Amino acid sequence: MSATGAPDSLAPLLDELQAAVAQQRGHKALGLAKLLRKHPAYGPQHTSLVARAYEVRMAEMLASGQHKSAQELLQVLTAQQPEVAARISSRPALLVELGGGAGKLLDRYGLDAALTEEIDTWIRRDCRDPRLLARHSHLTEAHPLKVAAVAILNAWEEMERGASAEAYARLPEVIGRRSPFIAWRLFIQALQAAYAGHDAEVPAFLDRIAADSAVRPLADVLRRILAGEPPQTPRERILHAKIVVPSLHGALVQIDQHLAAGEITASRKVFDELVRQPIWTGRKQLFGEMAARYLFAAAPLLDRICREHGSFRKVHELFLSFRQHPQFTASFAKFLYWDESDCAEEWELVIQHSKPPPLAMALIYDRLATIRLTREEDDSDDDAFDDEFDDEFEMHEDDPDPDADAGRQVEKLWRQSVQFHPLRETFVHWHAAMQRCQGDEEAALQAWINAFPEDVTPLLELTALFRAKRTPQKALSMFKRLESVARGRPEVEALRPLLRLDSAAGRLARRMYAAAEKDLDEIAPNAPEFIRVVCATLRWICASRSGGEAAARRADWEAAGHPIWAFQAVSVLESQWRAEVSAELTEADARLAAQARAAPAQLVSDFAKLAAQPDAVWSLKHLFPSGAVIVAACRDRSADAAAVWDLLQGLCKPHVLSHPGARALFWALTGNGLARRDARTPEYLAYRALLYDPLFMSPADKPNFDALVDRVDECLAVAHHVAHASGRMEAVQAVESLSHHCRVPVNRKRQESRLTDKTRARVLEQEIGISAWADVPGRLKEKVRHSSFDLLSEIQRKLRVTRPRTSSPAPGPDTHQPELW
Amino acid sequence: MLYPYLTLDVPETATDEEVRRAYLQKIRIYPPEQKPDEFQRVCEAYELIKTELARTRLHLFGLPGNKPGAHMADLVPKPVTVERRRAGVTLWIETNTNQP
Numbered sequence: 001m002s003a004t005g006a007p008d009s010l011a012p013l014l015d016e017l018q019a020a021v022a023q024q025r026g027h028k029a030l031g032l033a034k035l036l037r038k039h040p041a042y043g044p045q046h047t048s049l050v051a052r053a054y055e056v057r058m059a060e061m062l063a064s065g066q067h068k069s070a071q072e073l074l075q076v077l078t079a080q081q082p083e084v085a086a087r088i089s090s091r092p093a094l095l096v097e098l099g100g101g102a103g104k105l106l107d108r109y110g111l112d113a114a115l116t117e118e119i120d121t122w123i124r125r126d127c128r129d130p131r132l133l134a135r136h137s138h139l140t141e142a143h144p145l146k147v148a149a150v151a152i153l154n155a156w157e158e159m160e161r162g163a164s165a166e167a168y169a170r171l172p173e174v175i176g177r178r179s180p181f182i183a184w185r186l187f188i189q190a191l192q193a194a195y196a197g198h199d200a201e202v203p204a205f206l207d208r209i210a211a212d213s214a215v216r217p218l219a220d221v222l223r224r225i226l227a228g229e230p231p232q233t234p235r236e237r238i239l240h241a242k243i244v245v246p247s248l249h250g251a252l253v254q255i256d257q258h259l260a261a262g263e264i265t266a267s268r269k270v271f272d273e274l275v276r277q278p279i280w281t282g283r284k285q286l287f288g289e290m291a292a293r294y295l296f297a298a299a300p301l302l303d304r305i306c307r308e309h310g311s312f313r314k315v316h317e318l319f320l321s322f323r324q325h326p327q328f329t330a331s332f333a334k335f336l337y338w339d340e341s342d343c344a345e346e347w348e349l350v351i352q353h354s355k356p357p358p359l360a361m362a363l364i365y366d367r368l369a370t371i372r373l374t375r376e377e378d379d380s381d382d383d384a385f386d387d388e389f390d391d392e393f394e395m396h397e398d399d400p401d402p403d404a405d406a407g408r409q410v411e412k413l414w415r416q417s418v419q420f421h422p423l424r425e426t427f428v429h430w431h432a433a434m435q436r437c438q439g440d441e442e443a444a445l446q447a448w449i450n451a452f453p454e455d456v457t458p459l460l461e462l463t464a465l466f467r468a469k470r471t472p473q474k475a476l477s478m479f480k481r482l483e484s485v486a487r488g489r490p491e492v493e494a495l496r497p498l499l500r501l502d503s504a505a506g507r508l509a510r511r512m513y514a515a516a517e518k519d520l521d522e523i524a525p526n527a528p529e530f531i532r533v534v535c536a537t538l539r540w541i542c543a544s545r546s547g548g549e550a551a552a553r554r555a556d557w558e559a560a561g562h563p564i565w566a567f568q569a570v571s572v573l574e575s576q577w578r579a580e581v582s583a584e585l586t587e588a589d590a591r592l593a594a595q596a597r598a599a600p601a602q603l604v605s606d607f608a609k610l611a612a613q614p615d616a617v618w619s620l621k622h623l624f625p626s627g628a629v630i631v632a633a634c635r636d637r638s639a640d641a642a643a644v645w646d647l648l649q650g651l652c653k654p655h656v657l658s659h660p661g662a663r664a665l666f667w668a669l670t671g672n673g674l675a676r677r678d679a680r681t682p683e684y685l686a687y688r689a690l691l692y693d694p695l696f697m698s699p700a701d702k703p704n705f706d707a708l709v710d711r712v713d714e715c716l717a718v719a720h721h722v723a724h725a726s727g728r729m730e731a732v733q734a735v736e737s738l739s740h741h742c743r744v745p746v747n748r749k750r751q752e753s754r755l756t757d758k759t760r761a762r763v764l765e766q767e768i769g770i771s772a773w774a775d776v777p778g779r780l781k782e783k784v785r786h787s788s789f790d791l792l793s794e795i796q797r798k799l800r801v802t803r804p805r806t807s808s809p810a811p812g813p814d815t816h817q818p819e820l821w
Numbered sequence: 822m823l824y825p826y827l828t829l830d831v832p833e834t835a836t837d838e839e840v841r842r843a844y845l846q847k848i849r850i851y852p853p854e855q856k857p858d859e860f861q862r863v864c865e866a867y868e869l870i871k872t873e874l875a876r877t878r879l880h881l882f883g884l885p886g887n888k889p890g891a892h893m894a895d896l897v898p899k900p901v902t903v904e905r906r907r908a909g910v911t912l913w914i915e916t917n918t919n920q921p
Contacts, residue, residue: 128917156910195907218917235916241830242908252894285833285880286824286896292883293893330881338887350881359877367881423874 010041014049021052026060029053037081044083051087067132106139119145123180128214130184148174148181156188159195168192183213190222194243199226230282248274252290259297264305267298284327291331296338329353337367344368358420365417366426373410373433407439415447422451431461441465449481456486463495467617470577472502497527497535498615504538505572509579513546529562530610534618536560537569541584563591564606567625572618593629600633601640608643611650624651624662634668635771637675644672645680652687654741657696664772666691671771674764681764682731685719686738688767692780695743701773702782709744711780716746717755718763822884824896825866840870 013036020029033053036042054077061070078085108115123133123145133139134149141147151174154167168188175185190205206219213219221236231237251274258267271294280287329349336342347364350356356364414430417423427448434441442465448458459482466475476499479492486492504519516538523535536557543553557566567588573579595603607630613619633639634647648669656662670691673684690696692711694703716739723731739746755763770776826833829843844867851859869884870876 129914131914153910160907160909191913215917218913221916233916235912237832238830239908239912239916241827242912248897249894249899252892252897256892256894282832282834286826288880289824289883290893290896293887293891293896296887296891297893334881334883337882356881357877359873360881363877363881 010036010039013039014046017049017053021049021056024056024060026053026057030057047084048087050081051084054084055088067129106136106143106145109143109145120180124183124210124214125212126214127180128217130181148179151175152181152184152188156191159188159192183209183215187215187218187222190219194222194226202226228280255294256297259294259301262301262304264298264301267294288327288331288334291327292334292338295332295335299335299339327354342367342371344371347371362417362421362423362426365413365420366423366429369410369413369417369433370429372413373437376407376410377437407434407437411439411443414444418447418451424448424452424455427451427458431458454485456482456489456492459485460491460495463499464616467499467502470502470506472499472506475499476503497523497531498617501531501534501538502617504535504542505577505579508538508542508545508573509577511545513542516542517546530565530613530618533560533562533565534569537566537588538573541570541573541579541581544584558591562606563588563595564603564625565610567592568610569618571625576617589627592625593627596629596633600636601638601643603630603633604636604639604647605643607634608646608650611647627661631664631668631772634665635672637672639672641673641676641678641680644669644676645683648673648684648687652690654690654696657690657693658698660698660700663691663696667770667772667775671768671775674768675771677768679726679728679731682719682723682726682728683734683738685715685722685764685767686735688770689713689715689719690738690741693742693744704780704782707780712742712744713747714755714763715767716742717749718760721755721760722764822886822895823862823866823898824884825869825879827896827898828862828866829870831870835870837872840867844871 013032017029017032017036020032030053033050036046036050054073058070058073061067061073074085074088077088105115106119109119110116127133130149130152132149133145134153136146139146151167151171155171158167171185171188175181179185186205186209190202193199193201193205202222206223209215209219221239224231224236225240225243231240251270254270255267255274258264258270275287275291329346330353333342333346333350336346347368351361351364410433411430414426414433417426418430427444430444431441431448433439434444442462445458445462445465448455449462452458459478463475463478463482466472466478479495479499482492482495500519500522504516507513507516507519520535520539520542523531525532527535536553537560540550540553540557543550560566567585570581570585570588574581574585592603607625610619611624634644648666651662652666652669657666666687670684670688673680674688689712692708692715694705694708697703697708716735719735720732723735766777826835829840829847831840831843835843844863847863848860851863853860868875869879
């Protein structure tokens with residue numbers, strides 16, 4: 001037998017249940033009590049123990065705020081085991097009363113001392129929501145508990161609404177020091193002090209709340225919020241956000257106002273006060289953003305103060321207060337980044353101070369590379385300008401190339417970035433930079449492909465790069481990888497015949513005619529017409545060299561037509577692939593000349609289509625035909641207007657404007673276009689302005705710098721006027737865009753104010769009559785010869801004189817205008 | 822522009838999933854056809870913090886389009902009531918009783 005007199009089989013269960021009850025482990029106790037009830041040896045002597053187990057469980061539920069569950073448990077117990085429920089003490093029964101029961105126990109409040117004490121204790125320790133009493137359906141309005149609970153809620157709601165404080169003022173009258181609701185009153189008083197911004201008064205109220213009070217957890221939350229500690233639960237986080245964050249707004253508005261008024265010291269005072277507030281815990285990023293924005297806003301003010309007073313004291317003071325904060329370096333780097341003046345040193349400090357994670361390191365290194373590259377490019381531009389006009393500093397072959405060294409340094413930074421964390425944007429930046437500064441583009445693309453093997457862009461770019469390097473077999477192997485990830489895409493399928501053409505050209509240049517023929521056989525017969533013409537040309541050359549079917553191939557070549565395309569193919573073969581095709585080039589040239597004489601309009605049309613070819617190897621990117629016969633054809637008025645325009649637009653780029661052959665072609669095309677007097681007149685005139693730019697001319701043209709600069713302005717002014725008058729916005733935009741390509745400083749507006757309708761018409765008529773440099777009046781050409789060095793010095797001198805022209809006073813009336821020619 | 826964490830009401834330590842959940846919750850509150858401006862604001866905030874990369878970029882380089890003269894007060898929401906610091910009785914009690 002056990003100590004409780006139970007049979008031995010029941011003893012372990014009873015012992016365990018008693019231990020659980022003693023340890024206040026309600027969940028376990030309830031489970032064991034249920035087992036005990038089902039035991040065959042269970043008897044009336046065990047009822048009180050089971051009742052105690054239920055009491056412990058209900059108390060546990062009460063403590064964790066599960067009022068309804070506790071009420072339901074008690075109701076089930078009363079219904080199913082009335083003998084056990086009868087032994088439950090009255091305290092848990094209060095739950096039923098508070099949950100909307102008959103209010104029998106609560107009616108005796110104040111009459112029965114023991115019960116009153118018990119109810120008070122429950123309110124003090126367990127009532128976590130005064131609304132239970134304030135909204136109790138069976139309590140009369142005059143019931144002291146309801147009166148107190150309602151007073152609590154009214155005062156609180158009034159306070160939250162920011163309304164008058166009547167109920168709050170009456171609170172001490174209704175809830176005295178001995179009231180079970182005293183903890184609630186103290187909490188509301190603490191909250192009111194906090195809301196009013198009297199943070200120092202808050203602890204006095206909170207400290208008086210008893211440790212076992214039901215309000216104590218709320219007091220602790222308020223205390224934590226005011227101490228700036230991070231919230232611990234999701235609910236606390238919401239509360240924290242609602243209470244703390246909006247208070248920032250007022251302080252920030254104050255800072256904004258001070259800065260707008262130029263009061264740097266006053267703004268700093270508010271800022272320093274704000275920084276000391278404990279609300280920044282868990283909001284480091286917001287703080288960093290705010291600090292950087294403060295610096296950004298204060299910088300112009302500080303700049304002005306430094307300039308006006310010649311003192312850096314205020315700057316020093318500001319940064320001294322900032323430096324005390326651990327996030328200063330990051331905020332300062334961010335501010336400089338916005339100001340577009342960030343430098344490597346600042347980011348290195350960020351790395352040193354805050355030890356960023358790999359992803360952030362990757363972004364920082366990407367930024368460092370960009371900064372370094374921009375600096376190198378700026379230096380390089382300055383050097384180029386100096387080198388152009390100063391031959392004294394010649395670089396020796398033994399000297400290390402500083403540009404190449406800088407390129408390697410930048411590349412190293414990008415490599416480090418992708419080692420920390422490979423990012424697509426880093427590869428895009430790296431590749432673009434290598435393309436721009438002619439660095440190791442292949443390495444950048446290979447690294448990109450290694451990191452993202454499925455990306456189509458690097459595969460396409462690398463294939464194009466291998467093609468540009470005339471390594472067709474490498475390009476073909478890359479194309480196989482490209483096919484594996486993007487077969488069927490138009491840009492991939494368009495590459496297929498071009499790669500075969502490249503391969504055939506390479507083999508033809510190495511005299512592997514049979515292999516070249518095999519490559520050409522791979523090209524589908526339905527390939528684009530341009531490719532078919534190039535293919536026929538290559539077949540003809542292969543056949544004439546290898547001796548097989550030469551006549552038939554030649555007939556095919558001639559039947560393919562488009563002599564200018566065939567000429568282009570042979571030219572590319574000779575110049576780009578270093579093939580010995582001089583004989584074929586002569587034949588192609590003769591065919592082209594014959595077409596230029598017989599059908600100039602067809603030639604211009606074919607030429608325009610050739611100019612529109614996007615391919616980098618076989619198109620006009622590197623060279624294009626520009627002999628006298630072609631120029632004459634381009635001057636021919638029978639050519640289609642659209643073809644003339646397309647050809648000019650396709651060929652006339654700033655990088656070819658210095659080539660004499662190309663210039664002759666452009667003079668002819670602009671003359672042809674202007675003579676039509678159609679809607680494109682403004683655009684042709686703008687192109688004409690580019691042709692007049694003396695900085696694109698060679699000394700052999702004998703340019704008269706001053707007269708030509710004025711002519712550029714006049715052409716642009718007239719082009720702009722005509723474009724506006726026509727109402728075509730695309731013409732206005734085209735003129736604007738073309739004027740940006742001029743190398744001389746443009747002052748179109750000055751000319752616009754000087755030109756009258758009459759002079760505009762005269763400029764236009766004069767330009768229509770010009771279709772070659774030889775047609776340009778002698779006034780625009782120097783009569784005195786200069787050496788090339790003298791000419792450049794002269795241009796440099798003129799530029800210095802010309803630049804301030806923009807601020808020259810407005811010219812006088814039209815009658816005082818100088819002659820345009 | 823409000824600081825995106827405050828727009829979506831998520832902590833600065835939030836994960837992709839937490840940010841996404843907060844975004845979905847907000848766009849339910851601000852449907853595009855009823856509150857287009859708020860919807861736009863929520864979408865912009867989401868774009869700025871939806872991935873770890875975006876959050877890191879925001880942390881390092883700040884909000885995009887910062888110009889001199891940008892007000893600091895624009896970073897945080899305006900207080901909803903006249904008085905300073907208000908949370909609401911229900912919110913306090915729910916915090917106390919651990920109710921969901």
